[in-house]
Amino acid sequence: MLVAISLLNPMQAYDVLRQGYVSMRVHQELPSQLPSKDTILAIGVFDGIHIGHRHLLNSLKEAASKADMLSGVLTFTNHPRTVLAPDSQIQFITSVQDRLAFLEDAGLDMVIPLTFELALSRLRAQEFVELLQDRLRMTGLIMGRNFAMGFKREGTPDMLKSLGLEKGFSVTIVDPLLSNGERVSSTDTRAAISVGDIQKAHRNLGRAFSLHGKVVAGNARGKSLGFPTANLSIDKDRILPADGIYATWAKIGNKHFMAATNVGLRPTFDGTERVVESFILDFNANLYNAEISLAFVERLRDEQKFQTVEDLVAQMHRDVEQTRNILNRTP
Numbered sequence: 001m002l003v004a005i006s007l008l009n010p011m012q013a014y015d016v017l018r019q020g021y022v023s024m025r026v027h028q029e030l031p032s033q034l035p036s037k038d039t040i041l042a043i044g045v046f047d048g049i050h051i052g053h054r055h056l057l058n059s060l061k062e063a064a065s066k067a068d069m070l071s072g073v074l075t076f077t078n079h080p081r082t083v084l085a086p087d088s089q090i091q092f093i094t095s096v097q098d099r100l101a102f103l104e105d106a107g108l109d110m111v112i113p114l115t116f117e118l119a120l121s122r123l124r125a126q127e128f129v130e131l132l133q134d135r136l137r138m139t140g141l142i143m144g145r146n147f148a149m150g151f152k153r154e155g156t157p158d159m160l161k162s163l164g165l166e167k168g169f170s171v172t173i174v175d176p177l178l179s180n181g182e183r184v185s186s187t188d189t190r191a192a193i194s195v196g197d198i199q200k201a202h203r204n205l206g207r208a209f210s211l212h213g214k215v216v217a218g219n220a221r222g223k224s225l226g227f228p229t230a231n232l233s234i235d236k237d238r239i240l241p242a243d244g245i246y247a248t249w250a251k252i253g254n255k256h257f258m259a260a261t262n263v264g265l266r267p268t269f270d271g272t273e274r275v276v277e278s279f280i281l282d283f284n285a286n287l288y289n290a291e292i293s294l295a296f297v298e299r300l301r302d303e304q305k306f307q308t309v310e311d312l313v314a315q316m317h318r319d320v321e322q323t324r325n326i327l328n329r330t331p
Helices: 002-006 010-029 051-066 080-084 096-105 125-136 157-167 186-194 198-205 309-328
Strands: 039-044 070-076 110-114 138-144 170-174 210-216 230-233 244-252 255-264 275-280 291-301
Touching (some): 039 051, 051 070, 051 170, 070 096, 125 138, 138 157, 198 291, 230 291, 244 309, 255 309, 275 291
Parallel strands (some): 138 170
Antiparallel strands (some): 210 230, 210 291, 244 291
């Protein structure tokens, strides 16, 4: 192979190496066996699996069922923007594990996670389509109007429709889903979470925004104040809500408990590290190393610096009471 490449001009050699690398990586991650039927596919990150995504997935399943084909999703485990613009920092609404679980629960026939790498980004749209046809028996693609794939995003819906006439696959465009007159998107949902608009995030997701983490050792300051908190270790690539106090449901094992959750720096004690800590109501067991999921229901207030510890404790009592009142009417 090295001798053969050395005889090519630089552009030809680059193409051989590029296609060989992509073939190795993608072929490793694609299923080793051909599907039992032809497939209709959707491709994307699908971060959050919001109601817009589910709208598209329902269209995918319906089209596949009518055509007696299999429905499938190719989802990138990392965000393409972090590869194409390495300085970008994308914070995900859902973890990869949760995203894959949501997709599998959606009733699809195939869910295929792929790693997005620089070499894959340089694959032409036609090359990627041919790969899907060869390895996944792809005969149809379903996408939103803003979809693009392939080198320099050349594979727009219009381009893919033309290519489909040549290569023998269909392209279906699904109109975006609107909520309160706005197009539901992962970007818009991230923006809502980042400013603490939990209600809008809930509308977009069709469920409460949640975080999952392991309880780690803290400084035990909450315990000394009469409010022992569970400090959660959250993956750094997960988006956090705006600093503040939230009414949340904490899932521990198979049980749910009310919890007042603080996201922020703990300014009363001059904290410098952003934390997620929860005071779990009516619970007194040791949670160290336990796994907890927090479902955010409502933002109570901004995080603030108090002049005295007594003022802080008084406010914490009010936060707990408000949390209890909110969650008593929120299953």
